[in-house]
Amino acid sequence: MLSILRLLTALSDICLRLPRQIVRRLMSAVAFNPKLGPIRHVFTAATLYVLFALVLVYIAAPIRGYVGDLTLHEKLGYDAERWLATAIYDPKGNFVGTFDPRLDSLRDVNYTDSDIELGNYVASPDHKSIPVRDVPEQYWRCLTYHEDRYLGGALNPFGIDLVGVLKIPVTTITHSIAARRPMLGVGGSTLPMQFARVIYKTPPHAGEGGITKLRRKLGEWWLAPVIYRELTRNGDDTLLKQWAANHIWLAQRTGGQPLHGVEVTSQVVFGKEAKDLSTAEQFVLASAVNKPIILLQGNDRLNAVRLDRWRYITEVRARTCAEKLITDEAEQRKVVFELMALAGGPPDPKVKPKLEAALERFVPDQVKRAEANPMIRANLLLPAARFGIREEMKQSYGFGWRDYVRGVTTTFDIGENLTFREKLDAKLTALNTEWASRINAAFTLDPKKVTADKTLPNVIVVAADAEGRIVRYYETGETAAYFGSLPARRSSDGVYDPAFESRQVASTGKMLLAIALANQGRDTGESPYSDPAAPAQGLDTCARGTSQQNRKAIVAFACSLNAPLINRGAALGQAPIRRLIDGFGFTMPPAASTGGTPPSTAVVLGQIAGAPRRVHFMSSVVLASLIGRGDRPMRPPTMIKTYDYTQKGQNGGGIAAEARPAVIPKSLIRPRGTGLIRTLLEAPLCYETGGKFYGTLKSIAKWCARRRGDLRLHFAKTGTSVTLDPNATVDAWASGGLQFANGAAYSYVVLVGTGNASQPWAHDLHAAQVAAPLLEVLLGDLADHAKANPRRDLLPPPRVKSAPRISKAAPPSASSKVFASKALQRSPSDEQLRTLTSN
Known part of the structure; x- marks a missing residue:
């Protein structure tokens, strides 16, 4: 026992002395080396930054991940739950849209563009994404190749990439030279860092200054290890893949309204479920990360940017995935050929014909906006029914129904129900006119006359x-x-x-x-x-x-x-x-x-x-x-x-x-x-x-x-x-x-x-x-x-009249002869035979 204690004491002493010896040697070789002259200050800064990167990636990140997980486990779970949307389909399986954030958040909802402080809690702006059941494999492979290829490896063991951290000084110098003014460079943001920026609405933007960018980067480093730890418990990266498929911004309509996640983006961009995406389409969505697809046309300048970005996504980033990740030559040629066909121009938002016809008839001035935004589309196509669908699910599951329900299919045809609604609105208007003298002043039956002072029963x-x-x-x-x-x-x-x-x-x-x-x-x-x-x-x-x-x-x-x-x-x-x-x-x-x-x-x-x-x-x-x-x-x-x-x-x-x-x-x-x-x-x-x-x-x-x-x-x-x-x-x-x-x-x-x-x-x-x-x-x-x-x-089954039984032992009675004679007269086949015989 005493020998073990001595060994532990010796190891502790080595652990304490070794870093000090390393720092002393480095300082002697670099910072206090007169042979280097003034350049020694540059080498000193570089050495200190390398030490900072190593400590951040291999010491601080693991400690922060394990400790932060103890306090942030429930918060991360709730924050992720708030951003999950519920899909709505019509009886034919056509995608109608998603629930408005006002309808499906558990405890709070923030559909503004900025944080809202609620006492000690800060409600971040919502985004909504339909949770995928199975993450498309080729999407995941292309995404990690472009955004975090060292994830889980020696260079990125806990959500912070060593290479990305070391790139920051280099990009700072190159960007400053190119801009001819001091600029803070960028480093490779890992997927956990991108999750932090998407969930807590801290994306980079063109107008942010150096201090703002540095504060944002420190915040991402602070949260990324905790997120990585939460999503990779016991070595299972299923949750990590699901977050990558659910939360990343992949497309936007003109003027904003981003689409997050593979499922909702594939429905709008390609008109199909994520499980039905081809390899080329999966590569396109993975390549849209940090370069979201622009869904709608605008002025000439925007159209040029829209086309240029789409071609960059398909011809450069997606094609790179095809060439680097597909080893089978025949399959690679097939995928590249499909990407070349897609590169002709960004697709318009996809809406099934019946739903598009309903939009054009009932809300013609909102068609384009609704096509590109599934939330607005559902609001317009299901003006009242969406409240009923939500309440029916709530009566079965309570407030936490989104934990159990990913999507619902309606029992009624959307267009027919809108036509029916139009008829009833007209009848209510007529009833309001007919019985106006008997309706209390605070009420009206005319949906068009609802005001702050008049409401509908x-x-x-x-x-x-x-x-x-x-x-x-x-x-x-x-x-x-x-x-x-x-x-x-x-x-x-x-x-x-x-x-x-x-x-x-x-x-x-x-x-x-x-x-x-x-x-x-x-x-x-x-x-x-x-x-x-x-x-x-x-x-x-x-x-x-x-x-x-x-x-x-x-x-x-x-x-x-x-x-x-x-x-x-x-x-x-x-x-x-x-x-x-x-x-x-x-x-x-x-x-x-x-x-x-x-x-x-x-x-x-x-x-x-x-x-x-x-x-x-x-x-x-x-x-x-x-x-x-x-x-x-x-x-x-x-x-x-x-x-x-x-x-x-x-x-x-x-x-x-x-x-x-x-x-x-x-x-x-x-x-x-x-x-x-x-x-x-x-x-x-x-x-x-x-x-x-x-x-x-x-x-x-x-x-x-x-x-x-x-x-x-x-x-x-x-x-x-x-x-x-x-x-x-x-x-x-x-x-x-x-x-x-x-x-x-x-x-x-x-x-x-x-x-x-x-x-x-x-x-x-x-x-x-x-x-x-x-x-x-x-x-x-x-x-x-x-x-x-x-x-x-x-319908009830038709009644079959049974013919009366005739006994072989007794001769037929007079009444039975009459009945048989009438039956023969009613028989179409016998009548036809008699007609043919007479002819």
Whole structure:
């Protein structure tokens, strides 16, 4: 033990004396060597700088990397997370764009061009890049060849390149001579140094002075070892490659707006995903580092710079990669030939034809800007839907959804939905003109008249197909109220909690009573319900009075009569109705927990609460039962056809526990009761007596399935939510479902309102006056959609009539002979034979 201690002491002494001896020898040989004369000062400075470079690269960098990683690990992770964008694709897989930074940052967002100080935290300006799943190999090889070929080797073991540091004095001299004034030179910036400059927005620029440049370089040296350590833990450089593919600035549109990362740049420049890039295209993107591609044309001078830079990228830097990195001669010739073809001129931004047509039609003055900027493109093509898509992901994953989701594919056609939006905007303008005297001064229905003093109530018009895929989505505002009220979204993680939903569903809740009655199986459309507010005459109409009489069930549902339905619901019992409330995901009013409003009364008066999406889901479940799909699981309507998950999100990772499971319709709706449900819920559209139409949707009675040859089924229910003042309109609802003759089936919800009893937006306006006209626009649009998207698989199989059996033992009876004779007369083939014989 004592011998080991002596050895350690001797080694420590050597370590302390050796640097001192080396410095003494160097000083004697250089600084204090009279033979060198005045030039010894130059050699002294050079020697000291070399020592500084060696200490920086081999001593300071490793120490800084390990120590800094202890304090900056979480910060670097969050800073990298903030810059990841989420891609949006249409149902055909065409790239639409990326989310606006305002929508998808976790804790803060900075879309300015300068840092923002938030107490002790500094929010750097955001850039957005779609994270790649697999880094293109040839991109990585070309990038490291040009930018950091010694990375991880003896000359650059920890993020700072020794050769690059030693170049600074040499380039300082050459640049100063060329400029005829003192200028600080440049050194080779390693990839970790470039990550620091991109993430913290400290790029070099032409106007920076020597002091600014020196301060920037010291800052990059300070952060680069920490970044390198963070990205190469346990010798795995996967994260390093991903940062190189995600964060580097590769292209910009005229006037700014840079594109960062391989994925988004390849979509805009080449119109394809990064995984589909050819070797030549990968070399081009890798060669654009520090010389970003200019996407759009400008004046003559800019066009000349744009072309010159593109040719430098393709003919010089990318070709160098091809010649140095590809050893197979045939492959090398192929890549060089492709680069020569690309060098003819920089490509214009790529947009798929249908999306480009939508831009040209709806925002013709923004086309070029949108083509080159995927964020602006998504904002213009998805003016409201992007808020809904974000909210749907947030309800599943919380604020951290970008950790799990790399991209989403929408369920609806972008251009068709924009056309639908245009139609609804026009209808809202007309309604605003028609009912201006009844709309409160602080509100308007005309989207063009929104000001600081006038706002729109929530206007929601959404339809989904038989699988629950939303095909039409219209919403005003940026809160995505379709997915629930703001108070029901937890501030801690952003997840929606239906227990805190306060928006009452009004008379659409009567759909639950119709289901409960059908499940019991005792009622028909003619069943008498006691009504204490019945008229003395006209019991088959929607008239009301003060006499106690019976009203038919079909009349009560057609006219949305509360009293007879409350009486029948109370007789039915509370347990089956409460089961439906819970099964469909609605929330009972607060008074119910203290023995107040019973479930039967709550559903009739619409005092149960639910998001518009939940009401829509109820209609979709009813529709599935009525078209014979009651045994198939149903999920709430969705705007997302498919997810492109990150590695962390695979296999359902990150989904919040509150995400509701699927509902099997027959578990809530008995198949034998579908006939009564159809009878009662078609009544608002179809009920008539004495040659007159009655019902809350009589204004669109032409959409009753019995009156249209192109419809097999259509049910609907309306509702108007008011305050204690029965004329103070809070919400106007309509929800239902329909199936066309070609099988295409859709569920829908329409809502106009605030959802807040303390903020009525109109007086004496009801669903028939506001929701019904919007519903009529939606139905016309769905008729066109159905023609283009028939669903024969949703139609019942044709009935096959079996021929009567004839016993061989007994001779045919007279009646069977008559039947057989008639059958022969109806047979086309026999008729043709008789015609041929007579001829």
